[in-house]
Amino acid sequence: MIVSQFLVLASLLFSLGVYGLLVRRNAVTVLLAVELMLAGVNLNFIAFESVIRDSLASGQVFTIFVLTIAAAEVGIGLGIVLLIFRNRATGNVDELDLMKW
């Protein structure tokens, strides 16, 4: 078992997340894609951790942090989505172009 295989897998997960991020219209699914990207990152952390194995288990600790932040992000993100939906009656990100010129 070599580390590269995990790395490539992580990168694949991340890329799929990116694809989803760019291609999805529904805000909730965009958030799902983001979760996928975070999963790729987490895999990366754990893979390296399994190689390095330092005494602090930094990779795993960081993964926990990422998970925590992801949870927070989901909470806030869904809140925003909820608000947008409430105000504009749509959950589609491509209809949200208030920042347009």
Place this chain on the structure above:
Amino acid sequence: MSWFDNGWGLSLVVFLPALGAMVLLGIPKAQETAQKWTAMLFTGVAMVMSIIIAATFEYGSAEQFQFGTKLSWIPAIGSNYNVGVDGISLPLLVLSTVITVLAIIYSWNNWEEPHNPKAFLALMLILATGMNGTFVALDLVLFFIFFELVLLPMYFMIGIWGDKSERTLPVFNKVVENRLYASLKFFLFTLFGSAFMLLGFLGLYFRSGEVGAPSNTFDIPTLIALGSENAFGSGTFAFLVFGAMFLGFAVKVPMWPFHTWLPDAHTAAPTVGSVLLAAIMLKLGSYAFIRISIPILPDMAKQWAPAIGILAVIGIIYGSLACLAQTDIKRLIAFSSVGHMGFVMLGIATMTDIGINAAIIGMVAHGIITGLLFFLAGSMSHRYHTREIARLGGNQKLMPWLGGVLAFTAMASLGLPGLAGFWGEFMALLASFSPLDGLDLTLFRTLMVLGAIGTVLTAGYMLWLLQRVNLGEPKPEWDGREFHDIDMFEWMAWAPLIIATVAIGVFPNIVFGATRDAVVNLVQNAFGG
């Protein structure tokens, strides 16, 4: 009191007024009494400390900088906070602190429009810091900062509290408001000179490392030590540096033909502003000649001496003649300053110990006497609401004491022997009879004669002024008007000046005791004689 001797005393003299200005800013605008007492307290303590410095000064070694300190300040350019007094700066420092206090006393109940004592006092205190600092700074950067610091308060003093009348500029037919015109002219003129002065300082700085200093330096004592070996030589570089500094100092003195800001500024300034301007600020330029130009660039000083002497004497004659044509009492006094500073510069131009001593006592005397004259002119215009000589007359009858003091001061100003003004004039002439070896004897003796003729003209305009203002019957327009004679605050402000005029006149060693050794040392270092 070792803390006092090691720089604290001197630094407090310099910075207490500025501290006072900050405290003033914290006092509500309505509490004028508190403001006055605060200003009084800070300048008063500074004055007392300067007097303590004068009292504990070691006159036996007056050529050394005492009470000084040297702290690293801007290491990147080798500039230090270096202060100290020697015999040359001591009298001027004391003069400066004393005049400031007297000015505050004078203005106690006497504020020009638009009133606002808080701002006025704050400016005055900042001005005091600038003036005191210039006299004790021993670092060119520090010197420059203090030298320039005085500009700003004075600019606002003239521009805000100044004369609000208008006049038409000749030639251009432009109507200007006196205070705005004067303040701007004063500021720009001086700044113009200062720019060149700064160039000169930078020239010295960048050359100093090449000619023997451990590194490039702004340190005045170090530069003087270099100067005594004539390290800066007598080439084009030194010529230009001297010329640049000359321009800066000459504007401040002011020497003919850079003097035209002075009558305007003096005339437009509020009374206290005129007093401080005449009494102290004009001295900054001539002091800088003595402190910086001559010892650092002795060869150049010698080379420039004839030019300085000629301009000085032109200033004497020209100022006196211009006085004869004035119709405004303050403007007349202002032009008289041009003449008197001409004597100071003539003394400096001789490059001898006697001449420089003459210059210093001339500066002190001019500070006292002309300061008093401006106080008087201010008080008179305050009472008559005019400065026009033609409308005055019979002042001696309306206000006997004021007239008497005016007569006394005019006498002192025209150089009556036995009063302070005499020594500066007489010794300047004495020195020009035999200037430094190598200077043109014929030229300087001619200058001496012309300067002596200038004293006649000085007497002429002063007596004429007295005749028109003090003597005769009061003009009908003042019939039935009650004028109050000198009040208590005026007495308190003027009495010290009157006493000093007589005391220095009778016993000039009050000044020379401090300056002599320092000046002799300076001349010997610079010219090896």
Place this chain on the structure above:
Amino acid sequence: MVNTIALAQTVLAVVEEDGAVVEAVELASGGFFAQWAGIMLLSPFVAFIAIILVGKRMKYNGAELAVGAMALNLVWSSVLFVSNMIDGIFYEVGFVVADVGQFMGRPLVFELGFVVDGLSIMMYWVVAFVSTMVFIYAVSYMQGDVRVPWFFASLSLFAGAMLVLVGAPNLIQLIIGWEGVGLASYLLIGHYWEQKENSSAAIKAFLVNKVADVGLIIGAIMIGRTLGDFRFSSIAKAAIAQDEALAGIAVAAGLLLFFGAMGKSAQFPLHVWLPDAMAGPTPVSALMHAATMVTAGIYLMGRLFPLYQNLAQDAREWMVPIAAITLFAMGLLALVTDDIKKVLAYSTVSQLGYMMVAIAVGGYTAALFHLFTHAFFKALLFLGAGSVIHSVHSNNMSDMGGLRKYMPTTYRTFVIGALSLAGIIPLAGFWSKDEILGVMGVEGYTSFMWLAIAGAFITALYMTRTVALTFHGTYKGEGVPHESPRLMTIPLVVLAVPATIAGLFNIPGVSWGSIGNFTSWIGARIVPMGDYHPSSINWGLATAGVAAAALGIALGWSLFGRDARTQQLRDTFEIPFLYPLLRNKYYIDDLYMRGLVNPIKGTVAKGIDFVNGSVIDGIVNGAAFLMGAFGRFVYQGFDQRGIDLAINATAGGTSRLGGALRFLQTGKVQHYAGAFVVGAVVLVVGFVIFT
């Protein structure tokens, strides 16, 4: 630091600072009164300040203080005067008031102090004596006048300055006193300053003296800078020793100092201020403009006599003619003047000419002797004139006449003074004038001597005219004249005494036992004067002088003696050409006013002011306006149309570019995210490729 040059008969030494014995002189030190003579110099100043402060509240408006100070001086100087008669005194002390630097290897110092020797003691005494008399006289004369306390304060100031002047041990202090008396003169001439003529006269006096002071100051500077020392004793010793450096400048310096003396002693052509100075109260004229202050020039010449005698002989070529012109020409002016005080003023100028010519030809004693006697009789005459004026309230002789009957004391004393002035034997004036004539003859100035004799004739003529017009004939003025009060007549009588007998102290060849004579009194100097002293009376010259005076009196009496014709005669004394010349005072005043003062005050000053306002300030303002214009050009031409154009073009371009690019700004999150991703990839790839 005190530099003392103490001399005593037993010490026989001049003690310098370092104690080295320099020279032996047989003079006494004078003891207490000489060593504390400074009190004399200071007491009038004390009186001056005291009168200013408390004079108003005193019964006689402070006159008590002034008289008191002068009485103290009179007593003190009398003691010195007598001791000097017996012993000969020299004492000099100087307090250093200024060390101003190095010169000729030693410190150059200015000293204030006093010198007590024959010359200064004589002057102290004369000043104190005349001052006391005048002050007493003035108490009554000035009663009810304006500013009496100030008047006495000024008089005290004058007395003090005069004593400082005559007591000066060096040129510096002399200058201080010199200008001090000038100031007092200014203040007192302008005492009635409500009228413009009076203050103008005061200014004129001050300024003419100031012009002369230029000479004095430069002369003093030349001597001081050559010798390294301003002390008269040093100058005298150097002169006796024929000091080479001093010899080099002696003539020039001598002439410059003489020029200074010409101003104070009203020598032609700087005499113009003295007649105008009569604008002051009469006691002032008597004290300052007759007896004491105007003789300061003579005193200076006498003080520096060794210089002129030993080194500056050539200066005589200028001094003698000027003095001779003064004595003759100014006497003539007295003939045509109506104002009694101005007559006396011209007379004073003329007499000062006598003194000056005497000292110029080398007659130290003769000049100072004339100064001595002149002080008494001219003060007497002025006070007499004041008494008359006080009585008739006019200065003009055309308002007088016949006063002999009304004012007998004044008349008698005035006549004594007039005769003394005219040089009638044996009054004081005769002896001093005779001595002057004698020394002129001996020194070889014969033609000038005859001019002086002619001057004596003129003197007698105008004095006779004055006496005749004032006291004889009939009274032409208004009101009834009356004799002046006691307080005024007593000084007249007292002054008449020395005016009569003072000459006896210097009869040639006569010495009054142990007190010697005037020659020996004023010969008590640090160095011998070496001037000429006649050993016996030159009867021929004496006869000539008296004859000239008698002739003058006779002519005067015949012209003016009869009252009926006086008025007309005064007006018909119209010798063509000469009369208008005299009436207009030789046009000298006009020359000064129109040729010098008015142009300077007017044209030149205005020209300078114009230059200042229009040329120099024109350049300054022009530069400012030019900079303003340049600034406007820079702003409008360059900034607005140049730089701003570029800026605006940039801005416009940016705006248009933005207009184009804004379509990129879709507002859609995913577009941004895509761009972000692509950017990240590009960056990473770029980083990998380029490192």
Place this chain on the structure above:
Amino acid sequence: MTFGDWISEPTNWAFLVMAIPLVLAAWRVVTSRNVVHAALSLVFALAALAGLFILLGAEFVAWVLVLVYIGAVIVLFLFGIMITRAPIGMEAELSHNKRWPAALSALAIFVTTSWLSVDAFGTTKIVDVGVPTSTEIIGRSLLGQFVLPFEAVGFLLLAALIGGVTLARRDDTPADEEAREATADAEAKT
């Protein structure tokens, strides 16, 4: 190392067993036309990921992943989907039609990162496969060395909690409030 060597290692079989469903599930997450399906696919993907974590010895993290994500976050998502009334059934417009640029971007990312990873680490072996890291180590680490970030993250979470509440709360207009107060008053009276 050849593919033969690689495939002969048993752990790699385990890897493939978990990796292939992971990728497929991930694919479904981003392509599914049904939001709920996408969410459930994410559950599946995360479960597979947890397996991989266990394979790499990160047991604690794996269980955290399962508990937090699968247990909580996904529930959150499902609620989100319901509340926003997202189309629950099949929907053509869940993705927009500009797929190719997105795909290219994603591909570029994948190529870049994977190439860099392989280039950098090549055949670095993972030893100690399956040896779990003790939870004690992680606990000490979290509350020792990393206590400050730990607290910070905790704070962040709290903030997110409050933020979420604030955002999701329906703001009453003043009129609404008056109306409610009026109702409350009326209730109080009765």
